[in-house]
Amino acid sequence: GAGVSQSPRYKVAKRGQDVALRCDPISGHVSLFWYQQALGQGPEFLTYFQNEAQLDKSGLPSDRFFAERPEGSVSTLKIQRTQQEDSAVYLCASSSDREWNQPQHFGDGTRLSIL
């Protein structure tokens, strides 16, 4: 497809389980971002990749959150030992460059619910 693809669209997990969220960026896009959007809030930055290098992970809320992009294309956001406060929509965005004149294209997100 032409856009950013995220899977699954919905994920329900029990507290304490590990989850993995996938992002397929637009082909050729070197920059990839993960954001967390709590209910009724704006997205909050989690982490940023330039190709396979994770250049900024300052937004990851705890060491239970881990992201990777091993081949510089698909990225996975993993959350270990999930907690109820992890319930949110996780958005992925990609850009052809990190320069501001290149817009970020967002996927439809993964809605994560922790029971």
Add this chain to the structure above:
Amino acid sequence: AQSVTQPDIHITVSEGASLELRCNYSYGATPYLFWYVQSPGQGLQLLLKYFSGDTLVQGIKGFEAEFKRSQSSFNLRKPSVHWSDAAEYFCAVGAQGNTGKLIFGQGTTLQVKP
């Protein structure tokens, strides 16, 4: 610290009426400013952006925004709202360091009355 404030959580306008959504930012230097729209269950779509130059920027779907440095504002406007404009609107500022990281406001929900 950088921040974005959208003072209006919820706005209702009649179809055909004009619209203005407010956005105030906190940033030391010249900001990179953006407006995004999000429909239910969808990702964010870029409406317009301001980097420099002309302070009135035109975007998609008939939207425009005006950068006012003296007021630290970047308000979004549309002369005549359509029912399909009902959505969540987010203002964002590009974080320092040119990493592409965006800092978003809380969002404004727009409801359009027939």
